[in-house]
Amino acid sequence: MVKTLGNYFDNLRGTRIWRSVFRSGSGSSTLHRALAIQQNVFLHLFSTKVRRRMLGFSATWYLGTLTFGTFLILVITGILLMLYYHPSVPQAYADMKDLQFVVSSGLFLRNLHRWAAHAMVFLVFAHLFKVFYRGAYRPPREFNWVIGVILLLITLLLSYTGYLLPWDQLAFWAITVGSNIASAVPVLGNKIHFLMLGGNLVNANALLRFYVLHCMILPLTAILFIAVHFWRIRKDGGLYAHQSEPATLRAEAAPAKKAQ
Amino acid sequence: MPEEKQVKPIEADQFDRRTLFTKLGLGSLSIAAAGTVAFAYQFLSPNVLFEPSPIVNAGKPESYALGSVTLDVNSGIYLIHAKEGFLALSAVCTHLGCLTAWKPELGIIACPCHGSKFFVQAEGDHKPGGKIEGPAPKPLPWLRTWLSDDGDLMVDRSTTVSPMQFVRV
Numbered sequence: 001m002v003k004t005l006g007n008y009f010d011n012l013r014g015t016r017i018w019r020s021v022f023r024s025g026s027g028s029s030t031l032h033r034a035l036a037i038q039q040n041v042f043l044h045l046f047s048t049k050v051r052r053r054m055l056g057f058s059a060t061w062y063l064g065t066l067t068f069g070t071f072l073i074l075v076i077t078g079i080l081l082m083l084y085y086h087p088s089v090p091q092a093y094a095d096m097k098d099l100q101f102v103v104s105s106g107l108f109l110r111n112l113h114r115w116a117a118h119a120m121v122f123l124v125f126a127h128l129f130k131v132f133y134r135g136a137y138r139p140p141r142e143f144n145w146v147i148g149v150i151l152l153l154i155t156l157l158l159s160y161t162g163y164l165l166p167w168d169q170l171a172f173w174a175i176t177v178g179s180n181i182a183s184a185v186p187v188l189g190n191k192i193h194f195l196m197l198g199g200n201l202v203n204a205n206a207l208l209r210f211y212v213l214h215c216m217i218l219p220l221t222a223i224l225f226i227a228v229h230f231w232r233i234r235k236d237g238g239l240y241a242h243q244s245e246p247a248t249l250r251a252e253a254a255p256a257k258k259a260q
Numbered sequence: 261m262p263e264e265k266q267v268k269p270i271e272a273d274q275f276d277r278r279t280l281f282t283k284l285g286l287g288s289l290s291i292a293a294a295g296t297v298a299f300a301y302q303f304l305s306p307n308v309l310f311e312p313s314p315i316v317n318a319g320k321p322e323s324y325a326l327g328s329v330t331l332d333v334n335s336g337i338y339l340i341h342a343k344e345g346f347l348a349l350s351a352v353c354t355h356l357g358c359l360t361a362w363k364p365e366l367g368i369i370a371c372p373c374h375g376s377k378f379f380v381q382a383e384g385d386h387k388p389g390g391k392i393e394g395p396a397p398k399p400l401p402w403l404r405t406w407l408s409d410d411g412d413l414m415v416d417r418s419t420t421v422s423p424m425q426f427v428r429v
Contacts, residue, residue, distance in 0.1 A: 173358060177373060180357040195301075199309050 045227060047234045054239040063127035068226065070120040074158075075219065077113040085165070087211035089204045092167035117159055124155050136240035144232040147225055154222045161214035164207060175202050175210070314418035321346060321413050321429045329362045329369075329380055337403060337415055338362065338369070340380065340388060345426030348405045348415040349378075349389045354398040368392060369400065387423045399423075 012018055013026035024035035034048040053059060084103055085095045099106035128148065131137055137145035164175045179196055183189040198205030233239060316335040324330060324341040331338050331351055336359060338349040349369075353360050358373035362380070369378040369389075376394025379386045389400035401420035405427045408414050413427070 173373070177356040177358065180355075195304050198304070198306050199311055201311055203311060205306060205309075 045231045045234065047238045050238060051241060054241060059241070060239065061126075061130055063123055063130050067120060067123040067127055070116045070123060071222070071226070073116040074113060074120065077109045077116065078215065078219075080109050081113060082215060087165070087208050089167070089207060092165065092207060096166045096168075117162060121155060121159055124152050128152060131240075134240065141232075141236045141240060144229060144236055147229045147232065151222065151225050151229060154218055154225065158214060158218045158222070161210045161218065164202070164210045165214065167207060172202055175206065179206075314416055316415045316417060317408070318348070318413040318415055320411065321407070324413075329364070331362050333359065335415075335417065337417060338380075338400075339413065339415070342381065342388065342426065344382065344424075345428040346405060346413060347388060347426055348403040348413075349400045350403055350417065350420075351400070353396055354400065355394070355396040360400070371396065382424070389423060 010026050013022070019025050022036070023039050024032055026032075030049075037043045037046060037048045081099065084099055084106065086092065096110075099110050101107070131145065131148070160175075160178060164171045179193055179202065182196055183193040185192055194200065196206075196209070197203070198209050312335070316332070316337060318332070318337075318339050321341075324339055324346070326341050326343065329338055329340050336351045338351050340347050340349065351360050351369075352358075353371040353373065353376055355371065355374055355376050358371050360369050360371045360376070360378065363370050367380060369380055370376070371394065374395050376396035377392040378396070378400050379390040379392060380388055382388055387399070389402060391399050402423050402425065404416040404419040404421050406414050407427065407429065
């Protein structure tokens, strides 16, 4: 018998080391497949079973997954960019230029970070529209919609805080204008403006605050809400399918009642 | 049984030990939470700012020709030598904080960000700094201006004065 690559993989899955890591072990029964999801710390957020149709392109256009993909790209490229960037007034702009012209692959990583950021904002909105027009925001998924709106706000705040970091004219005036919009809040406006910038002007404190928000506080908050968002898909009855809607089920049940 | 204690029925308004400790616990937690908010607010407000001084020395009045409008980009002020005397206007747009620009060909101040326009000369009802048009909600403020003992024009960017208070030299 000729051993295929699949056989070798099955043998590997049977070894003690593999089984100590992935407890579900070899085998392709429904139970094994379900356990492979349920016993994985990352995958256990998701449903162990999904309707095959829901994995097709037309059901979701993969918009949520694509958004998460851009987020992962942003985290990885962002961490790499942090290795060459100092959030200080004398260095920030020069570091950005060094990334473009001096650091190997720096231009590629910076552009990837920028384009992925634009793509993420676009995909978040596309995801929102798709969910809205399919009616997937309705009960029992209404809370997951709220979490989605929070994630939209975090995405926009990440874009806004990242905008200042190149420390060029565009960044400076965009943040000047943006922070002045915050001053328009009744009563507390000027306080919010002062706390946001760490001063009265867009200066060293503002650059450092936006850097900490952009690289630590907002990404960690995003990861927290993304985890809840994914987990709620399973808790709210899996990916939204038109047929699983209460109204559709009632409508299907209604003619049967009449026939009695 | 005889050993068994008679359990008193708990009344609704009874204040027992458990309630006391619950209230003590919640009370101290709320005090700690309020303290955390106050602490966070104080921590996030810098006590020392490394920002440029609001008082600017604009130099000798003679260096400004009559009818001239001079923008100092670094301090964000206009020094204007009008026929009534000297005045200093804030160059920071009252809309969203952009730096405005003097347009000598039009004789007005204009903001490049959202198109607000302001008067420079006093004509009829118009005062220098007054709004011509645009999203700006307020005129450009007049800044406190005086002559130092050395005869230099001084401007305090942090203090606004009501319009038409010219410095006569």
